[in-house]
Amino acid sequence: MDGNKAKLIEELRAEIGDCRRCKLSATRTTIVFGEGNPDARVMFIGEGPGKDEDIQGRPFVGRAGVLLTAIIEKGMKMRREDVYIANVVKCRPTVDMAFVRDRPPDEEEAAACGVFLKKQIDIIRPEVIVTLGNPSTKFLLGLKEGITRVHGRWFVYEGIPVLPTYHPSFVLRNGGDASPLKKDVWEDIKKVLARLAGEDNASAALQTRNGSASEPPEEKKDEEYIPTLF
Numbered sequence: 001m002d003g004n005k006a007k008l009i010e011e012l013r014a015e016i017g018d019c020r021r022c023k024l025s026a027t028r029t030t031i032v033f034g035e036g037n038p039d040a041r042v043m044f045i046g047e048g049p050g051k052d053e054d055i056q057g058r059p060f061v062g063r064a065g066v067l068l069t070a071i072i073e074k075g076m077k078m079r080r081e082d083v084y085i086a087n088v089v090k091c092r093p094t095v096d097m098a099f100v101r102d103r104p105p106d107e108e109e110a111a112a113c114g115v116f117l118k119k120q121i122d123i124i125r126p127e128v129i130v131t132l133g134n135p136s137t138k139f140l141l142g143l144k145e146g147i148t149r150v151h152g153r154w155f156v157y158e159g160i161p162v163l164p165t166y167h168p169s170f171v172l173r174n175g176g177d178a179s180p181l182k183k184d185v186w187e188d189i190k191k192v193l194a195r196l197a198g199e200d201n202a203s204a205a206l207q208t209r210n211g212s213a214s215e216p217p218e219e220k221k222d223e224e225y226i227p228t229l230f
């Protein structure tokens with residue numbers, strides 16, 4: 001492991017401290033900084049912690065986390081601790097700040113906390129970023145189109161290839177293991193694997209971070225194998 005990256009990540013965590021920079025601090029239990037290998041080749045970015053994450057202080061540990069872990073371990077054949085997982089905001093956003101129902105971070109919260117995510121990315125400099133769902137995709141790429149249109153297409157953030165896909169909780173809410181979205185996610189993840197293996201020739205399709213459209217999605221082919229559980 002690159003000791004310098006690990007040290008910089010630690011310093012960033014210290015900089016955040018017991019953060020009160022936005023209103024989410026009023027209701028959070030724990031700051032969910034993010035976790036994984038500072039030398040990760042792949043970074044997954046969601047929108048914010050949910051109930052389980054807020055309690056445990058770790059990203060993606062609830063039901064959506066189980067699915068994301070399955071994607072990483074069963075699908076990508078990587079260990080969860082070898083990738084890096086973070087969110088746009090590090091405290092749990094809830095509807096009416098009531099700590100009952102989750103919501104995406106608002107613009108003010110994303111702006112206040114997103115600077116830390118950007119610093120994390122800048123330290124880790126992964127080979128690929130996978131954004132999970134609309135909020136993280138829009139935050140990083142400034143896209144106007146929704147995830148349904150942009151998933152599976154390559155973009156670039158600060159020189160790093162970015163592939164948006166559906167958030168695991170969206171897959172769970174839309175049929176889970178039986179959801180057709182599962183196949184879309186797997187098709188997207190296969191593109192990430194191909195790029196990591198140096199087999200992907202999507203460089204020409206990479207776009208600037210302003211989010212202009214890349215090449216149209218490839219025609220989907222039937223795929224016989226989808227890893228169980230995702």
Ligand code: SF4
Nearest residue numbers: 019022025090091113
């Ligand atoms: S969400 Fe981020 S900016 Fe807001 S209080 Fe939590 S750590 Fe600070």
